Amino acid sequence: MTLNSFGQIGLFIAVLLALVKPLGWYIARVYEGQAFWPDKVLGPLERLIYRCCGVRQHDEMAWKTYAAAMLVFNAAGLVVLYALQRLQGFLPLNPEGLGIVSADLAFNTAASFTTNTNWQAYGGESTLSYLTQMLGLTVQNFVSAATGMAILIALIRGLARRSATTIGNFWTDLVRGTLYVLLPLSLFWALLLVPQGVVQTFHSYRTATLLQPIGYAKPVTDVTGQPVLDDRGRPRTEPATATEQLLAVGPAASQIAIKQLGTNGGGFFNVNSAHPFENATPWSNFIEVLGILLIPAALCYTFGAMVGDTRQGWSVLAAMTILLICFVPFGLWAEQSGNPSFVALEIDQQPREGQAGGNMEGKETRFGIANSVLWSAVTTAASNGSVNSMHDSYAPLGGLVPLFLMQLGEVVFGGVGSGLYGMIVFAIVAVFVAGLMVGRTPEYLGKKIEPYEMKMVSLLILIMPLVVLGLTAIAVVTESGTSSILNPGAHGFSEILYAYTSQGNNNGSAFAGLNVNTPFYSLTGGIAMLISRFWLAIPTLALAGSLARKKFVPAGPGTLPTHTPLFVALLVGVILLVGGLTFLPALALGPIVEHFLM
Amino acid sequence: MREQIRPALTMLVILTVLTGLVYPLAVTGLAQMFFPDQANGSLIVHNGHVIGSKLIGQFFDRPEYFWGRPSATAPFPYNAAASGGSNLGPTNPVLVEVAKARVTALKAADPGNQTPIPVDLVTASGSGLDPHISPAAAEYQVKRVSRARRLDESAVRTLVTQHTEERQFGFLGERRVNVLELNLALEGADSGARLPGSHDEWAATSNDRPSR
Incomplete structure (x- = not known):
């Protein structure tokens, strides 16, 4: 825990918070639909899109229509992405001749990208063609993020409107979010990344002659490409020498920009942003990690601006920032302490000027400990899930940080849109708890919180743990679940818990030792992702519809103000309490017991 | 609907x-x-041949080269067409075995070096393609490389310093040494003609050639 580590992390928080107001103000203008300067450039294109689709821009929708439009659009996206993977062998832009993706893996990947999870059961450079990456993954990166923002904006309208029956138009929200927010930002971000060395080319993979040839054991395969086994059932190998290195390249920067900004997280390459072509330098790392939290943080300001009281946005942002800041130093300490079993081997793990030290397994030299830990916390606080180091190799308590941040329900910044609507749900729980204490009907932003709202809120909070813990329980007692484990003991349990926590919260980061490219994990994971995205989106929209219909209640002497430090503390407490009560028993079986065994 | x-x-x-x-x-x-x-891809081209990328490491285990981070890619290390980390957990006995084997290999190549081994030299990188090692890990290898190449330690150390990247903007990331570029510079400084194409031309174009 060096001074420089804290300096780098402090700089990140400062830059992030400085960008909240300008971007949040801009996004509010975009969704309020009033005329402003970008209309001059993008307005004609926007209106052309509406005309082609037969959408009347100013037609408002009731919550059920809004939800139907959202579901139909996402279902179509799911089908197209599945079909693209199944047909990529016959389609162009496939210079490496990559074959058809298996049915279960294609389903998992399609579910993963339409739900903004971006769980990676596939290995990018070895499974998916350039065409699939562009027309499939990149497109869903945009529209799943735009969908998340649209749902959030609908909920905000529900809070802001009085005695209204409608909550906006899904199609205009989708188009405006993509056209005015995500596309320009991604273009800018991609062009910041390329000069650092992030690749962007349609050239086929490059061949480089190695300076020193490598002797290695090459697995023997039969004519069908299946590995040949020896008498003892192990794959047979023959000695071979590699004299060349095949450098995987591709149109990566454009996808990486939106993968970060849209809290998607699905990498162009297998190891995601640990790959030097995906994240080349400390500065590209800073840009990428900033991209993760940028829009979720700015949306807090948008929220405040749209409900007519920016203090409401700042208080929610304060709760998010406090939770994040609590976890980062804890992770930093765990990782910087290094691995106790290396001490006997006379390995130098001390941080000093010449080296980062600490637990460097699965981490890149250019990022060291500080930038790896910061990323691991940020990517799981937001539902991004991209990685720049391998979380599976983290110290037990270092790996607990990303795991628990996801288990808080992806509300500490969370996904683009989805994080804040999750946070607003927790804010409603917080005012409800406060209301119970003083025996008064709770209200939030002038809206009475009644039994219907609390039912929706309870659904929202209960579905996720049910999915996560239920599927984890099934996986640990079945052979198809446990046979995928890489690391023995408590750590193996953590791998499974992490996998379902990640998919059940639409995060997508992984303890990557677990082999999830199996029919069991592809199917159960795919279902978990679909449930937690859409079964949460629908109650959220129902909540929006019901709040919009309500009259405005002016604040009285018994009203709990929701912009004060007291409320921020209450909100943080409620989130930690709900997450802790739900998941501490499971955590005790995984990372905590492993820590005491280490 | x-x-x-x-x-x-x-x-x-x-x-x-x-x-x-x-x-x-x-x-x-x-x-x-x-x-x-x-x-x-920030390619390094020499005489029309692509001989690597500035951003992607290569595997070295001969004593006359600086060694990079251990790599967990399959089927051979530093396979840039299939990136991957080891994903070994901190309490996995295999992790300690792998580290022990690496320590043994480093000590066998450099008997008599009693300094503790910097941790990045025994732990696999996240990508399996990490082009860098820490300055401490380079310093650990200076004696071995200069002995194997019959070069002055100070000459090798100068090359290491030249290929040490500082923190970006003096602040971001970690200090690091690019292993492939350092080894290419060593080839330029040495008389062994291991590079594809004509060696003299390489030596003539290399700015990093120290006086012998």
Whole structure:
């Protein structure tokens, strides 16, 4: 825990918070639909899109229509992405001749990208063609993020409107979010990344002659490409020498920009942003990690601006920032302490000027400990899930940080849109708890919180743990679940818990030792992702519809103000309490017991 | 729900064209125009041959080269077509075995070196392609490399310093040494003709050649 580590992390928080107001103000203008300067450039294109689709821009929708439009659009996206993977062998832009993706893996990947999870059961450079990456993954990166923002904006309208029956138009929200927010930002971000060395080319993979040839054991395969086994059932190998290195390249920067900004997280390459072509330098790392939290943080300001009281946005942002800041130093300490079993081997793990030290397994030299830990916390606080180091190799308590941040329900910044609507749900729980204490009907932003709202809120909070813990329980007692484990003991349990926590919260980061490219994990994971995205989106929209219909209640002497430090503390407490009560028993079986065994 | 099907399908097609074709093509066009080197993989080209990338490490285990981070890619280390980390957990006995084997290999190549081994030399990188090691890990190897090459320790150390990248803007990331570039510079400084193409030309174009 060096001074420089804290300096780098402090700089990140400062830059992030400085960008909240300008971007949040801009996004509010975009969704309020009033005329402003970008209309001059993008307005004609926007209106052309509406005309082609037969959408009347100013037609408002009731919550059920809004939800139907959202579901139909996402279902179509799911089908197209599945079909693209199944047909990529016959389609162009496939210079490496990559074959058809298996049915279960294609389903998992399609579910993963339409739900903004971006769980990676596939290995990018070895499974998916350039065409699939562009027309499939990149497109869903945009529209799943735009969908998340649209749902959030609908909920905000529900809070802001009085005695209204409608909550906006899904199609205009989708188009405006993509056209005015995500596309320009991604273009800018991609062009910041390329000069650092992030690749962007349609050239086929490059061949480089190695300076020193490598002797290695090459697995023997039969004519069908299946590995040949020896008498003892192990794959047979023959000695071979590699004299060349095949450098995987591709149109990566454009996808990486939106993968970060849209809290998607699905990498162009297998190891995601640990790959030097995906994240080349400390500065590209800073840009990428900033991209993760940028829009979720700015949306807090948008929220405040749209409900007519920016203090409401700042208080929610304060709760998010406090939770994040609590976890980062804890992770930093765990990782910087290094691995106790290396001490006997006379390995130098001390941080000093010449080296980062600490637990460097699965981490890149250019990022060291500080930038790896910061990323691991940020990517799981937001539902991004991209990685720049391998979380599976983290110290037990270092790996607990990303795991628990996801288990808080992806509300500490969370996904683009989805994080804040999750946070607003927790804010409603917080005012409800406060209301119970003083025996008064709770209200939030002038809206009475009644039994219907609390039912929706309870659904929202209960579905996720049910999915996560239920599927984890099934996986640990079945052979198809446990046979995928890489690391023995408590750590193996953590791998499974992490996998379902990640998919059940639409995060997508992984303890990557677990082999999830199996029919069991592809199917159960795919279902978990679909449930937690859409079964949460629908109650959220129902909540929006019901709040919009309500009259405005002016604040009285018994009203709990929701912009004060007291409320921020209450909100943080409620989130930690709900997450802790739900998941501490499971955590005790995984990372905590492993820590005491280490 | 039925009246939403037409807008859903047309919208998907239009947004696919916009975000899946126009956007990546625009980025590619601009990237190739303004930053062609970086956009194509920061390749190191010598006499028309691609001999590596500044950003992707290569495997070294001969004593006369600096060694990089251990790599967990399959089927051979530093396979840039299939990136991957070891994913070994901190309490996995295999992790300690792998580290022990690496310590043994380092000590066998450099008997008599009693200094503790910097941790990045025994732990696999996240990508399996890490082009860098820490300055401490380079310093640990200076004696071995200079002995194997019959070069002055100070000459080798000068080369290491020349290939040490500082924290970006003096602040971001960690200090690091690019292993492939350092080894290429060593080849330039040495008389062994291991590079493809004519060696003399390489030596003549290398700025990093120290006086012997």
